[in-house]
Amino acid sequence: MEEVDEDTMVDRICISINNRCNLACKYCHFHEKKSSIDVQNMDVLKILDNVMDSIEKNNIPIFKIGFVGNGEPLLDFELLKEYLLYIAEYLENGKIAAYTISNGILLNEDMLLFFKKYHVNVGFSIDGIKSIHDKYRCGTHDKVMEKIMLYKEVYGKYPSMNCTVGEDVLQHAEETIEFFRQFDNRITFSRMIGQYGIPLDDFNVFLKKAAEHLNVRTGGYDCTMYGGMCGAGMNNFFYANGNVYICGNCIDMAPLGKSDMPFSQLETLNFDFDRNHCYKESLCE
16 A cells, blocks of 8 residues: 655545634634635535545544634534534544534533533634624623633533734733633634734734743644644645635635545645745735
């Protein structure tokens, strides 16, 4: 059997199971691309078949699946539940690590108990202090905090959190960092892009400061939005609208193929660019 380069072997994907959201956050760059994210049929079970086949064929120790993307996944919880039950054996034996990211508004105890049973990590989108969060995320800070506390009751710990960093956060860096210190958890800070975007250099200054006090997700071939290098087109791809894309920020570009495209084909693709910069942004320079 021909061996696949570990740097390009697909072992992580994100699947957007819908293009709908119950909020209309002011800075959401997906909503800036409404014309390019119309809902289309996509056979998620076929994608999951490809995942399980690749795990067995390539003896992948752990495959990461994020049920995230351009929408609120809990709007389609029954679908998400179906997908997770389809890979339940792999979730229970640790060969697949699944996660989702939610605004938290629809979350309830039954959902959390299901996620906990199958070791699914639920991340919360919360932009730090109430005044900034409510300004951009539809005045939902109190509700999100209520659901974060419910998560803690069920899981016995605080969840991971995702904070979008824009100019307001930069201007209130100390307050933002202090807000997250209370949780003693992992924080993903993502750089705001699009209409309200901030420069990468300014974001990295903030990230360095935050990492002095918090468990911050940084480094590696992941995404420049999160403080790492751009991993687009290496071992991590994005599924939406019946297609597969080089990353979630590129859904307004031509797809790499249909969502049932075998991983073996994705692994033959070669993208040569400076990975200290975002692939999409490097094309737009």
